[in-house]
Amino acid sequence: MLPKVNQTMFIQASQDAGQEHAATLRSRVADMNATSLYLEIPLDEKSGRYHRARAGEEFRVTYYTAEGVKHQFSTTVTGFRKEEAMSLIEVRKPAAEEIAREQRRSFLRVEAQLEIAVRIGDKLRFVALTEDVGGGGVSFRCERKWPINPGLKLMCWLLIPYRSGSIEHAQFAAEVVRVKEAEPNHYIVMMKFDDISDVDQQKVIRYCFERQLDFRKD
The missing domain is CATH 2.40.10.220 (predicted glycosyltransferase like domains)
Known part of the structure; x- marks a missing residue:
């Protein structure tokens, strides 16, 4: 199941992968089209800092459906979009077959x-x-x-x-x-x-x- 607008996303960024305790960032899908997802700037809630993404950066994304099924996919930052009140990160929209999903429904x-x-x-x-x-x-x-x-x-x-x-x-x-x-x-x-x-x-x-x-x- 593809993510929806307003879906909460948990992200691990490739530039943090080498750190002993890589931060898990929280974001939200603000918009999407046929090829891209537009995400709010990811927040590291532990430090309170926003993540400064760069074009070409890889994200490992986790999200949960309302039924409790965990989904994961990898994507790449492809650009940025400026809105009136915020900036959005554009990432490649995964194909359905690229999304790994748990076979059983199991809420955290x-x-x-x-x-x-x-x-x-x-x-x-x-x-x-x-x-x-x-x-x-x-x-x-x-x-x-x-x-x-x-x-x-x-x-x-x-x-x-x-x-x-x-x-x-x-x-x-x-x-x-x-x-x-x-x-x-x-x-x-x-x-x-x-x-x-x-x-x-x-x-x-x-x-x-x-x-x-x-x-x-x-």
Whole structure:
């Protein structure tokens, strides 16, 4: 599946390949045509610096579809385009057969304690902490006083902090898949996304990708 406009892209640049801890850059597809993708200037969120690409530079690009399938391809910077508010990097658009894709659907899932606001029905609301998060759903710990059972639909708002220091919110409806008891007097509630926008799902996937990179460096 070819990337779409607004798709979040994770990039490793060839000029950084020799570094011990090569930076993973984040960008977004701003536009495309039959032969090219136009990317926002890639950002190294750890340093807060923008990557100064050059013509002929090679990029190794990773992205995830809404279904959780990982895709990768290699491309080359072919030029630059000036817009009113920003500059864009033009890279060669890959042919479908050049994109490597995982055969199985498997969202990144990482352990994380993030703040999540939960609403049950119209009146019951509480705040909890996640146990783990992933592109397909989250789990959280809460007190047993809340009436939560498998099959229940919950409305949730997830607070997502990134390495850059920026904070985003993702809103979604989720279905409870499993509930297990945990001490002291708590439940672990496992949920899968039932209704989440592509934009908010990409926020969660981006967070998981950053966490995965942090784990690899430890």
